[in-house]
Amino acid sequence: MKIEEIMVNMVVQAIKALYNQDVDPASVQLQKTKKEFQGHFTVVVFPFLKMSRKSPEMTASEIGVWLQKNMPAVSSYNVIKGFLNIVISIPVWLRILTDINSDKSYGFTEPTDSSPLVMIEYSSPNTNKPLHLGHVRNNLLGAALANIMAASGAKVVKTNIVNDRGIHICKSMLAWQKWGNGATPESTGKKGDHLIGDYYVEFDKHYRAEVKSLLPENYDELDEKAQEAAKAAAEKQSPLMQEAHDMLVRWEQGDPEVRQLWKTMNDWVYAGFDETYKRLGVSFDKIYYESETYLEGKEKVMEGLEKGFFFKKEDGSVWADLAAEGLDQKLLLRSDGTSVYMTQDIGTAKLRFQDYPIDKMIYVVGNEQNYHFQVLSILLDKLGFKWGKDLVHFSYGMVELPEGKMKSREGTVVDADDLMDEMVENARVTSDELGKLNGLSQEEIDDIMRIVGMGALKYFILKVDARKNMTFNPKESIDFNGNTGPFIQYTYARIRSILRKASDDGINIHDRLFSDDIMISEKEISIIQLLSEFKDVILQAATDYNPSVIANYCYELAKEFNQFYHDFSVLREPEQGLKLFRLMLTENVGKILKLGTGLLGIEVPERM
RNA sequence: GCCUCUGUAGUUCAAUGGAUAGAACGAAAGUUUCCUAAACUUUAAAUUUGGGUUCGAUUCCCAGCGGAGGUACCA
Numbered sequence: 001m002k003i004e005e006i007m008v009n010m011v012v013q014a015i016k017a018l019y020n021q022d023v024d025p026a027s028v029q030l031q032k033t034k035k036e037f038q039g040h041f042t043v044v045v046f047p048f049l050k051m052s053r054k055s056p057e058m059t060a061s062e063i064g065v066w067l068q069k070n071m072p073a074v075s076s077y078n079v080i081k082g083f084l085n086i087v088i089s090i091p092v093w094l095r096i097l098t099d100i101n102s103d104k105s106y107g108f109t110e111p112t113d114s115s116p117l118v119m120i121e122y123s124s125p126n127t128n129k130p131l132h133l134g135h136v137r138n139n140l141l142g143a144a145l146a147n148i149m150a151a152s153g154a155k156v157v158k159t160n161i162v163n164d165r166g167i168h169i170c171k172s173m174l175a176w177q178k179w180g181n182g183a184t185p186e187s188t189g190k191k192g193d194h195l196i197g198d199y200y201v202e203f204d205k206h207y208r209a210e211v212k213s214l215l216p217e218n219y220d221e222l223d224e225k226a227q228e229a230a231k232a233a234a235e236k237q238s239p240l241m242q243e244a245h246d247m248l249v250r251w252e253q254g255d256p257e258v259r260q261l262w263k264t265m266n267d268w269v270y271a272g273f274d275e276t277y278k279r280l281g282v283s284f285d286k287i288y289y290e291s292e293t294y295l296e297g298k299e300k301v302m303e304g305l306e307k308g309f310f311f312k313k314e315d316g317s318v319w320a321d322l323a324a325e326g327l328d329q330k331l332l333l334r335s336d337g338t339s340v341y342m343t344q345d346i347g348t349a350k351l352r353f354q355d356y357p358i359d360k361m362i363y364v365v366g367n368e369q370n371y372h373f374q375v376l377s378i379l380l381d382k383l384g385f386k387w388g389k390d391l392v393h394f395s396y397g398m399v400e401l402p403e404g405k406m407k408s409r410e411g412t413v414v415d416a417d418d419l420m421d422e423m424v425e426n427a428r429v430t431s432d433e434l435g436k437l438n439g440l441s442q443e444e445i446d447d448i449m450r451i452v453g454m455g456a457l458k459y460f461i462l463k464v465d466a467r468k469n470m471t472f473n474p475k476e477s478i479d480f481n482g483n484t485g486p487f488i489q490y491t492y493a494r495i496r497s498i499l500r501k502a503s504d505d506g507i508n509i510h511d512r513l514f515s516d517d518i519m520i521s522e523k524e525i526s527i528i529q530l531l532s533e534f535k536d537v538i539l540q541a542a543t544d545y546n547p548s549v550i551a552n553y554c555y556e557l558a559k560e561f562n563q564f565y566h567d568f569s570v571l572r573e574p575e576q577g578l579k580l581f582r583l584m585l586t587e588n589v590g591k592i593l594k595l596g597t598g599l600l601g602i603e604v605p606e607r608m
Numbered sequence: 609g610c611c612u613c614u615g616u617a618g619u620u621c622a623a624u625g626g627a628u629a630g631a632a633c634g635a636a637a638g639u640u641u642c643c644u645a646a647a648c649u650u651u652a653a654a655u656u657u658g659g660g661u662u663c664g665a666u667u668c669c670c671a672g673c674g675g676a677g678g679u680a681c682c683a
Contacts, residue, residue, distance in 0.1 A: 034627065044626060046663060056663085082663080083627060126683080166683070317681060327611090334681045341683050370612060371678050397613085398676075405676095434646065452646095464621065467613075469676065471620070480646045482632035483621075490646050498643055540624085552622065552631090559631085566648045608646080 003073065003092065003532070004030055007041055014066040021051040032529065038078055039085030040529060046082045056082035090520055093528050094581070100531055100588055107534040107595060109153030117357055118154045120146045120394075122364035123282070124161050127269045128168040129197035131276050131416040133399050133472060134366065137461050140601065141396055142364040143282040144462055144547040147599045149362075152542035157356055160284045161348050164266055165291040170247040172196045173261055174240070175203035185268050191275060191417065192268025207240050214238065252338075276416055281454070281601045286355065288348050294339045297347025300383060301332045301339075309382045320379060330375050345376055346383065353385055361387050362545070367395040367467070394545050397469035399461075414474060424453035426478040427486070436608065451603045452486050453478070458602050459485025463551040483555050485602055488593060491558040492604040495590035498570055502583055505571070509583040518577045523564050524585060530557050534592055538599070547600060554596040561589045 008028045015023050029044040045060045052059040057079055064077035064084050075089035100106050122142020125131060131139075142158070150156045176183070176199045185192045214234035216222075222230060235241065250258045277283065301318055304310045310320050310332060318333040332343055339347075352358060363373060373393035380388025398405070401412060427449045431437050437445050456478045463483065464470045480486040502509060533553075541549040570586055573579040594604050 029624090029626080031624085031626080035630095036628075042627085046626080049663075081627065163683070168683075315681090319680080329680060331681050336681085338681085340681065344683090366677090367613065368677055374612085395613085400676095430646075436644085436646080460620095468621090469614080473620085479633065484632085484646090486646065487632095490644080494644055494647090501643060548622090555631085562647060563649095565643085569643070571643050607644085 003088065003096065004041070006071075006073070007043075007086070010067055010071050011043055011063065013070075014063045015048060015051060018062055018066060019048070019051040023048070023051075033085050035526075037080060037083075037085050038087065040088045040525065041086045043084040043086065044082060045084055049082075060084040088525075090518075090525075093520070093525050094518075096532050097528050097581075097584060097588065100528075100592075101584055106591070107538055108151045109535075109539075111150075111153050111155050115153055115155050116359035117157065118149050118360045118362060119157045119159055119352060119356060119358050120149065120362045120364065121159045121161060122146075123277075123284070124163065124365065125273060126163045126168055127196070127266050128172045128200045130191070130193040130272065133414040133416065133419060136280065136416050136419065136457070137396060137399050137470075138364055138366070139277070139280050139282045140458055140461050141394070141466055141547060143280075144550070144600045145362065145364065145394060145545060147601065148538060148541045148547060148550065151538050151599060154360075154542075157286060157358075158284045159352070160287045161293070162287060162289050164289050165251065165262075165294065167244060167248055168200070169262065169266070170244045170251065171203040171207075172200040173258075173265055174244050174247055175199040175206070176265065177261070179206075185271070191272040192270070193272030193276070194415075194417070195272075196265055196269050203240070203244075207238060210238050210240050211235055276420075279420055279454070280416075281603075288351060290344050290348070293347040293351055294344045295347065296350050297343035297345070298333065298337075298339050300346045300350050301343055304332075304379075304383055320375075320382075322375065322378060325378050327375060327378075330379075332379075341372065342376065342379070345372075346379060349380055349385060349388075358387050360390065360392065362392040362394050364394045364396070367397055369393070370395055392545060394466070396466040399470055399472050402471060402473050414472075419474065420454065420457065422474060423457045423478060424449050427453035427456065430478065430480055431608075440607075448605050448608050451605045452489060452608060455485035455489050455597075455602045455604075456480070457485075458600060459488065459551060462547050462600050462602075463555070465548050466546055483552075485597075486608075488554050488558045488597060489602075489604050489608060491562055492590055492593045492597075493606065493608040494565065495561070495586055495593070496606050498586055499583070499590070501571060507571075507579070507583065509580060509587060518575070518581060520578075520581065521568070523560070523567065524582075527557070527560050527564060527585060527589060530560060531588055531592055534596070537596075541599075550596055550599050554593060554600075557589060557596070558593060561586075 008025050008030055011028050011030070012023055012025050015021055027047060029047065031042050031044070033039040033042045043060070043063065045056055045063065048059055048063075049056060052062070054062070060079040060082060061084075064079060064086070067086065068074050068077055073088055073092045074086055076087040078085045078087075120142060122145075123135065123139050125135060146156050146158045176196075179202055180199060183195065185195055188195060190198075211231065211234045214237055216230055219227060219230055247258055251262060301310065304320075305312065305318055310318050312318050313335075315335040316337070317331060317335040320330045320332055322328060322330060330342065331340055332346075333339060349361075352361075365373065370393065373391070373395075377388055377391050377393075380391065382388075401414070403412065405412075428445075431449065431452075437448070440448070460472070461470070478484075478486075480490070499509075530553075537549055537553045541547055568582065570582045571579070573582060597604055
């Protein structure tokens, strides 16, 4: 049983004994004592004043006296205003540390037969362009969330929905046909996703030039409204866009030539994506393709129409009326019978539900889709998906650059592959400047630089509360000081170094016993206390759907350890018992740092 | 217009309704006979405004101001 739970129960008993009142254990406010005060746990006594009918100080003192008398773990207490600070005795802390040490899968909850099956959708790329910084945040959050949910005892299925059909991919295909001269990833040496992305840009360039040429001569003299109308007319006339539309129609009809081109080009893109995913360290258990789900969506919508959930307008378009839920009407099928985003999501949901006994569905999608998922939840519920009502839209904020929003038009999009290259290169430059890495093989150096560069990137993104928009500065993002991934990795590498040295000295830190009378400092107790919170941190991150909790915990632990490391000697302590204790503490800080960063998908190096 | 999210040091981020609002970067000043100085120690510096709820509000509620996103045939 955890020390916190025991404390809470004892407080409940104290209230019963002192004031003859029953309190709900959940209402007992037990928190970590702030650094400025002496003690480890603090009981807030304000809620008990009605029962005691005494001043806050008196009440706190009475409870303190009772606890000290009846609880051997409590060695002393002090009262400041309405706060009762409790000091836990050293042997208790030693026992907590040895418990952590002997627990191989410390902090992780094993799934059972009754554990919920959680499906997490993330990444969701379009096949017409490579992944960018926004996708990086999505992928890192999704993968970390999956790890955290699994660690908290859920059965997790990671899934991806690839947006592989539609006008956007036709644009790339058309541009490639027209201006590609048969270019392939092999012939150009380019990653497939980048190659396709280039033709998407190429299409846009020609298209805009074409639209411009179709504008009336007096365009500049028109007022704003007329300009808009003229532009819309020009866009509608554009032969290029019409060709792209024709291609989409032929695709839908299953034209073999178009399908073949589509398949070839998509395969190039997937090969490119796989490389990027691998580097990012993300993976999926099951991938769905929109080309395979959009027809299912139409079917499901028609079914809903028959059952009277939806209605048809005169022009043939199908709508859902969500007025009862306080929302608008929402389009589900266009008047020409083609599907929209919502239709596809319904179809994907249908297939997923067939494939897995889903209890909870989590969609990792940007916050610009908040409204979409609000509607999707209602629609899925109406259509009879049992998890529809409580689907979770893990909504994350946009990533902005110091110059403002990323815009593909203005070429300010940060490409995922370029970014990763830059991070690793930056790690190398910084390490060279510091004269690190001497005496290591090139292979080792490359591996460490990969770990550090990627760690810097991942940590920088994951430490921020997912819901918030964040600013990412590519130039200054690799800061190896402060609240950063490399700082945590550095701490881990130091710990490994200490343990190697201990091992070289023939110190066996296993099979040891602690005497109860060794003197350990408050700093060390504070570290043990942090270690003991690991499981709660995981559970909190899982219930809040927020990986940043884990990131900030790891930083806190690394920081505390660095301060301790600076102030105390680990290996040079002459007293055997204390030396072994410190080594055990060190070893377990390393263990938890590795587990914690592992949840975020961040590797830690043995040396750096 | 309407709906949703958001507002904390110069900057980037923290803070289950709890104590004197924490860190980091940047700024100023220090610490290498010492297990990795990518470290450590000091100093200066912040809750958008006005109400409400209560023992207590950065947190919850209402209103104003600022920022972001969405808003019916784009995904």
